[in-house]
Amino acid sequence: MNWTDDKKVIAKAFAIAPAIPIAIVSVFSLPAGLFVFMFGAPVAYASAALVGIPLFALFNKVNISGWSYFVLGGSLCAVPGILLFTKSHVPLVYSLQSISGFSLIGAAGGFIFWWLYPRKKFKDRQQTNLPGFALIVALGGALSYMYVLGQYDYIDGKTLSIKHPFVSPMDTNVTIEADGQTVEARLPKGVPYRTNCKISVVVWRELFNHKKAYSLSYYPDYPQAHHYQWLTEKAQKGISKSCS
Numbered sequence: 001m002n003w004t005d006d007k008k009v010i011a012k013a014f015a016i017a018p019a020i021p022i023a024i025v026s027v028f029s030l031p032a033g034l035f036v037f038m039f040g041a042p043v044a045y046a047s048a049a050l051v052g053i054p055l056f057a058l059f060n061k062v063n064i065s066g067w068s069y070f071v072l073g074g075s076l077c078a079v080p081g082i083l084l085f086t087k088s089h090v091p092l093v094y095s096l097q098s099i100s101g102f103s104l105i106g107a108a109g110g111f112i113f114w115w116l117y118p119r120k121k122f123k124d125r126q127q128t129n130l131p132g133f134a135l136i137v138a139l140g141g142a143l144s145y146m147y148v149l150g151q152y153d154y155i156d157g158k159t160l161s162i163k164h165p166f167v168s169p170m171d172t173n174v175t176i177e178a179d180g181q182t183v184e185a186r187l188p189k190g191v192p193y194r195t196n197c198k199i200s201v202v203v204w205r206e207l208f209n210h211k212k213a214y215s216l217s218y219y220p221d222y223p224q225a226h227h228y229q230w231l232t233e234k235a236q237k238g239i240s241k242s243c244s
Helices: 004-014 021-026 031-061 067-077 077-083 093-116 130-149 223-230 233-237
Strands: 152-160 172-178 180-187 198-205 213-219
Touching: 004 021, 004 031, 004 093, 021 031, 021 093, 031 067, 031 077, 031 093, 067 077, 067 130, 067 233, 077 093, 093 130, 152 213, 172 198, 172 213, 213 223
Parallel strands: 180 213
Antiparallel strands: 152 172, 152 198, 172 180, 198 213
């Protein structure tokens, strides 16, 4: 491979752009910043290789060099990280803020890459950023909306005396007391339903209708019960079925 000066600059841009946003996030994540960088950097570089390089080749082929398009491309590079770290088998609300965060990190990386290479290489090329900027505004609005809806709180609740399997093999809905009223709440699979017990409840707003949604979190008197399926048989038998 003949490494021309142009290719060296491109390689340098790909080497620097993914690292800077991760480094900034790591600084703001102290004292866990080192671990954030250790796990985040490999994912950022893998995403740049899987998505960024093909996307840059496409942009180069169709003569796209505006900063707004590289910002959007950077957000697209965040998809592998989002898929890797998005929690499965739980309500989407638990992942909304991380999706927004990953997209923002990717967008920053895309802008840094543009600043390091296309900005200088194609400075004489006439190209409007208006369509790309409009898409950034739309994407930013959607991500901001997702971030706000990704907020959830823990409140106190109480289970009721209802007929329900002690441990269900699938997610089910149960009736509990929370927010000063009787509500339907999600009971994750494998989590025991203990009657008449105080319980911590997660509450959030649904994505589209904004209605409150509830999910059982843990029993304050026996937090390990939430991990019932991983407990030893002796520990499982030690969990009472009722608090009354």
